[in-house]
Amino acid sequence: MYKFYKIGFHNPNLTFKEKWNNINFTYFFFISVLAAVGVLMLYSAANGDWNVWALKHVVRFAMGAAFMGVLVFVDIKVFLHYAYYFYAATLLLLIVVQVAGYTGMGATRWINLGFMKLQPSELMKIALVLALAKYFHSTTLQNIETIRGIIPPILMALVPAGLIMVQPDLGTGMMLLMTTGVILFVVGVQIWKFVAVGAGVTALMPIAWHFLHDYQRQRVLTFLNPERDPLGAGYHIMQSKIALGSGGVFGKGFLSGTQSHLNFLPEKHTDFIFTMLSEEFGIIGALAVVIINFLILLYSYSFALKTTSYFGKLTIIGLTTNYFLYVFINIAMVLGLIPVVGVPLPMISYGGTVMLSVMASFGVIMAMYVNKDTNLGKD
Numbered sequence: 120m121y122k123f124y125k126i127g128f129h130n131p132n133l134t135f136k137e138k139w140n141n142i143n144f145t146y147f148f149f150i151s152v153l154a155a156v157g158v159l160m161l162y163s164a165a166n167g168d169w170n171v172w173a174l175k176h177v178v179r180f181a182m183g184a185a186f187m188g189v190l191v192f193v194d195i196k197v198f199l200h201y202a203y204y205f206y207a208a209t210l211l212l213l214i215v216v217q218v219a220g221y222t223g224m225g226a227t228r229w230i231n232l233g234f235m236k237l238q239p240s241e242l243m244k245i246a247l248v249l250a251l252a253k254y255f256h257s258t259t260l261q262n263i264e265t266i267r268g269i270i271p272p273i274l275m276a277l278v279p280a281g282l283i284m285v286q287p288d289l290g291t292g293m294m295l296l297m298t299t300g301v302i303l304f305v306v307g308v309q310i311w312k313f314v315a316v317g318a319g320v321t322a323l324m325p326i327a328w329h330f331l332h333d334y335q336r337q338r339v340l341t342f343l344n345p346e347r348d349p350l351g352a353g354y355h356i357m358q359s360k361i362a363l364g365s366g367g368v369f370g371k372g373f374l375s376g377t378q379s380h381l382n383f384l385p386e387k388h389t390d391f392i393f394t395m396l397s398e399e400f401g402i403i404g405a406l407a408v409v410i411i412n413f414l415i416l417l418y419s420y421s422f423a424l425k426t427t428s429y430f431g432k433l434t435i436i437g438l439t440t441n442y443f444l445y446v447f448i449n450i451a452m453v454l455g456l457i458p459v460v461g462v463p464l465p466m467i468s469y470g471g472t473v474m475l476s477v478m479a480s481f482g483v484i485m486a487m488y489v490n491k492d493t494n495l496g497k498d
Contacts, residue, residue, distance in 0.1 A: 269312070300313070
């Protein structure tokens with residue numbers, strides 16, 4: 120890996136026209152299609168009212184698209200130089216949440232800015248990836264193969280993950296750790312270290328169980344047996360499965376989902392929006408959304424393969440993995456394959472900070488691809 124840094128040609132700063140020509144507009148098209156699906160589903164979730172969620176979704180996507188557009192033209196050296204600063208600032212915001220955060224739905228995850236509620240944990244998904252990418256860009260394979268070499272990146276992930284889990288937000292905390300695990304694997308950390316960590320986590324599970332909140336324990340128990348409390352803890356997943364099954368192959372039609380429009384399906388505009396989509400458009404509609412997400416992931420990972428700089432490669436892989444986890448966890452959750460953890464479906468579910476953070480991730484990914492021929496060398 121160390122030799123990799125020395126290979127390639129240093130590409131001088133690209134002009135605006137050169138960057139524009141390097142943009143993959145098909146990628147943005149797929150993202151826009153998902154956002155359009157989100158607008159339709161939020162319109163349906165509000166029983167045909169644009170003003171409840173759908174219109175705000177349009178505005179947030181427009182803001183996110185503008186932000187993405189700005190990030191695309193940022194020089195890759197800027198991301199590299201300010202990676203640690205961005206990480207430190209976001210970590211500070213997570214600490215502010217603990218001290219003076221806004222509490223909603225039983226969790227303290229936001230900072231109330233007046234005009235919006237900022238969720239720093241979403242920003243950390245980007246900040247952590249950039250910080251890890253910079254760390255591994257600046258080190259050597261020999262250092263990574265030592266225990267001392269992987270302690271800093273592990274701590275960089277554990278500290279924010281711990282702060283997020285006590286909010287409590289177990290889903291986001293686990294996403295940070297899983298994304299970190301993928302990056303560690305990609306940079307060449309030995310398999311036996313993953314096995315050792317896995318064995319340690321397994322051994323600590325009985326202890327960790329006692330630190331879970333009551334509702335988190337109920338989610339795990341409900342996952343194992345949803346019928347144990349169909350009107351209580353198991354209500355969400357039971358109604359989700361009913362709605363999914365009732366949609367059939369072609370669905371009941373737009374605005375015609377009975378489970379969602381008769382308010383049997385909870386959180387239909389956020390966590391369970393994929394269920395509502397499946398009820399109204401059936402397996403065909405659900406597969407269409409899965410395929411579009413697959414194409415976004417395929418394009419993203421292909422960008423990593425085409426990028427010369429190691430920093431760029433790791434950044435794209437980390438942010439793309441984070442997006443994959445969003446999609447996988449949400450769909451697996453509503454299908455009853457994993458416990459309910461409150462992870463939204465990106466670009467489709469209602470949520471301001473998530474929309475902006477995901478669009479920012481796409482912007483950073485595209486910026487790395489636009490500068491794909493730039494070899495940064497050592498920072």
